[in-house]
Amino acid sequence: MYEQQQPPWSPTPPPGYGPQGTTAVAVTTRYSWLTFMLGLFKPYLALNGQPVQAGWGRTVVPVPPGQYHVHVHVPYLLPSRIGTAETVVGVHPGQVVELEYRAPAIALLGGAIGPAPQKYRGLPAAIALVVVPLLLLLCVCGGLGIAALVDNSDPVAAPTAVRPDPVVPRTTEPTAAVPSGSKPTLRPVPARTLVGPGYAAGDKTYTMGFTGWPFAFRTPGTWGCVAGRLDLPDAKAWVCINEGNPGSGQRLQIMLRPCPAPCGPADRARLSTEWFDPGAKAKTYDESTSYVETVKDAKGRYTLDMSHFFRADGGTQTWQVGVGAFTPPATRADIQKTINDVLTQTS
Structure with missing residues (x-):
C-alpha cells in the first residue's frame, strides 16, 4: 500500500x-x-x-x-x-x-x-565508459594513421564532481490542510508490539499529532510528515520520511478512515484487503489487527504493513488505521518502533 x-x-x-x-x-x-x-x-x-x-x-x-x-x-x-x-x-x-x-x-x-544547479550523478564514470574504449581504439589504430584524425578531434568535456542531495529542514509542525478539531496527545497506555522493538526511554522521538485525528504517535526525532492523498473512500493520509537524511530510503505512509457500522468481520476484511497490496497474504495479530511483513522485497527493502481497527476514547465510531512502510533492512527498527507505537496508541 x-x-x-x-x-x-x-x-x-x-x-x-x-x-x-x-x-x-x-x-x-x-x-x-x-x-x-x-x-x-x-x-x-x-x-x-x-x-x-x-x-x-x-x-x-x-x-x-x-x-x-x-x-x-x-x-x-x-x-x-x-x-x-x-x-x-x-x-x-x-x-x-x-x-x-x-x-x-x-x-x-x-x-x-x-535548488539549481544540480549535478548528473555518475557522470564521471559514464564519460570514462565512453572515453576509455575510444582511447584504446585510437591507440590500436594509431599505427594505421588514425592519430592524425585524433589531433583534429574535439576535446572531451572534463568530468565534474557529484554533489550530494541538499539537507532539508526538519518538519516540526504539519501545515497542510487537515480535518477540523483539536490536536491529539500521547496516552499513558501499556506498550503493545506487532513485530520488533518499541520505543524505549532515552530514544530521541518526535510526536506526530495531526489536527482532527483521534490519536498521536511517535517517529524517530529526525522524521517529519506532510499531508498526502489516497484513492480510498473517506481516507485521510500523511507521508513521513527521515528529513534529517532524505536519501536514507525510508518512508512511512499512514491512513485513517471510518469503518461503516456495524464494522463486523466482513467489513474489516474488506477494508484491510483494500489497504494491503493486491495478493498480499496478511497474518492475523488479533481480531482487530492484521499485518504483512517482508524481510526483503524485490528491491532489497524491508517492508511492514498494518491494518488495525479501534474506537477512540468515549467514542462510538470504529476507525481503521493503515500503516505501510519500507526501509533498508539495517534500519528496520525505525519503522517497527513507529508502527508499534501506532498500535499502542490506538489500543
Missing part, C-alpha cells in the same frame, strides 16, 4: 492567489546528453504522494502554502524505474519554490533534486 497508484493531481490554487501572487512548486527536469534515450520516457513527478502530469523541462504546480514532499523518478524498461530522488520543501504564500531534478548518467544511481 506504500506505493499505491493514484490518479493525476491538478490542484487549483485557493482564492486570492492570482498571477501576481502565485504559490507553487516549480520542478525543472533534465537528462544528460549521454542518456538521450531518456527523452523517450516522461519523468514521474509526485507531491505529497499525489502524481502530477509532467514532462522534461519546467513544470509549475500551483499549491496552497505548506510543506510538500517532492518525488521524481523516470519510468524505464529494465529496471522499471531509475533516478529516484526526493526532498521536502516549505512553500510560503505568494512564493514559487524552484527545484531542479537531474536524472543520473548511470541507471543504477539515484537522481539529484534541489
